[in-house]
Amino acid sequence: xxxxxxxxxxxxxxxxxxxxxxxxxxxxxxxxxxxxxxxxxxxxxxxxxxxxxxxxxxxxxxxxxxxxxxxxxxxxxxxxxxxxxxxxxxxxxxxxxxxxxxxxxxxxxxxxxxxxxxxxxxxxxxxxxxxxxxxxxxxxxxxxxxxxxxxxxxxxxxxxxxxxxxxxxxxxxxxxxxxxxxxxxxxxxxxxxxxxxxxxxxxxxxxxxxxxxxxxxxxxxxxxxxxxxxxxxxxxxxxxxxxxxxx
Numbered sequence: 001x002x003x004x005x006x007x008x009x010x011x012x013x014x015x016x017x018x019x020x021x022x023x024x025x026x027x028x029x030x031x032x033x034x035x036x037x038x039x040x041x042x043x044x045x046x047x048x049x050x051x052x053x054x055x056x057x058x059x060x061x062x063x064x065x066x067x068x069x070x071x072x073x074x075x076x077x078x079x080x081x082x083x084x085x086x087x088x089x090x091x092x093x094x095x096x097x098x099x100x101x102x103x104x105x106x107x108x109x110x111x112x113x114x115x116x117x118x119x120x121x122x123x124x125x126x127x128x129x130x131x132x133x134x135x136x137x138x139x140x141x142x143x144x145x146x147x148x149x150x151x152x153x154x155x156x157x158x159x160x161x162x163x164x165x166x167x168x169x170x171x172x173x174x175x176x177x178x179x180x181x182x183x184x185x186x187x188x189x190x191x192x193x194x195x196x197x198x199x200x201x202x203x204x205x206x207x208x209x210x211x212x213x214x215x216x217x218x219x220x221x222x223x224x225x226x227x228x229x230x231x232x233x234x235x236x237x238x239x240x241x242x243x244x245x246x247x
Contacts, residue, residue, distance in 0.1 A: 003227050004029030007081040009073065011064050011121055012091030014039035016190035017140060019046055020216030021088055024224045026055035030086065033077045034059045037091070064091045064117030067124070074124040083132060086227045087125045089118040089162075090140040094192060096151045107154045114158035118165060126173075135178040136227045139166050140219075141238065143186045143246040159184075163238055170236030179235040181226045186242025188214040209244030 008025045012018040013034035019042070022032045032050065034057060036043040043059035050057040060076045062069040077084050092114045095106035118139055129135030144152055145159025162182060169180040187193060187204040193213070205213060219241050225231055226239070240246055 002028045003086065003224070006030045006085035006227075007033070007077055007083050008086035008088065008227065009033045009035065009077050009084055009121070009125065010088040010090060011035045011062075011073075011117065012037070013088075014043035014046060014059070016192065017185065017188065017216045017219045018088070018090040020220035021090065021223050022046060022057065023050065024217070024220040025086070025227065026050045026053070026057060028224060028228075029055075030227075031056040031081050033057075033073070033080070035062050035064070035073050035091065037061065037063055063113075064089075064121055065112040067120045070117070070120035070124040073121070074128070078128060084125050084128050085132075085134065086136045086138070087121060088138050088140070088223055088227075089121055091117050092140065092158075094152070094155055096155065098151050099153050102154065110154035111158050111161075114155065115161045115165075118162055122165075122169065129173075129178050130176050133177040135173075136231075137169065137173075137178065137180040138223050138226050139180070139182045140223075141166070141182045141184045143184050143240060143242050146184060146238075146240070147246050166238065167236045174235055179226075179231065181231070181234060181236065182238045183219060183222050183226070184238055184240045184242065184246075185219045186214060186240065186245035188216060188219060188241075190216060204245070207245055208242070209247060212243065214241060214243055 008030045014036040047057045062073040141162040142159040166182040
């Protein structure tokens with residue numbers, strides 16, 4: 001399943017699932033470009049950790065909601081490594097609120113980062129991938145995009161949109177050797193979920209058949225599989241990593 005010497009761009013790569021994905025792909029030999037929006041120190045520490053383990057990594061600040069900055073991110077990868085083989089669209093935010101109370105900017109911010117960001121970064125990666133007739137695009141959706149959740153209409157809409165985008169791109173790009181798949185994590189122990197009220201966290205744990213929250217590494221291993229030659233014949237798929245939460 002190794003991805004040795006391939007170049008992977010990971011958005012939202014400094015923390016949580018993105019961080020675990022960067023570590024896993026680097027462990028398997030990929031050269032990783034770690035995108036971050038605000039977490040500079042975390043990104044720098046992660047790059048140092050990967051280099052200390054003998055890997056290749058670089059950090060790059062970009063707001064994925066900006067098409068111009070998305071192109072800048074990909075251009076940095078091309079300047080340093082000459083190509084982009086793997087794109088992991090992981091960057092995401094939450095602005096939870098009941099729809100009656102949800103502000104327009106709370107809707108717009110989540111859609112712009114979580115959904116438009118996937119469009120922007122995918123578009124920015126297409127030329128190098130099409131030129132080499134090879135590529136892996138892996139989009140991080142969520143079980144919320146499959147099942148919905150109260151007070152998360154913006155997040156659910158964005159994550160459901162990612163699934164539709166994944167399937168459309170899988171059809172559009174298959175003939176050029178580019179696969180496009182999505183991973184839908186469930187309740188994963190990250191900084192984002194740690195900020196939830198204790199009673200909501202306990203309710204999620206109660207509903208998970210496997211009896212525990214997932215870890216970022218649980219998701220990262222699936223991403224690495226989809227990036228590897230073992231997934232050559234998989235495209236347009238949505239893989240839940242949720243301990244059975246959405247059964």
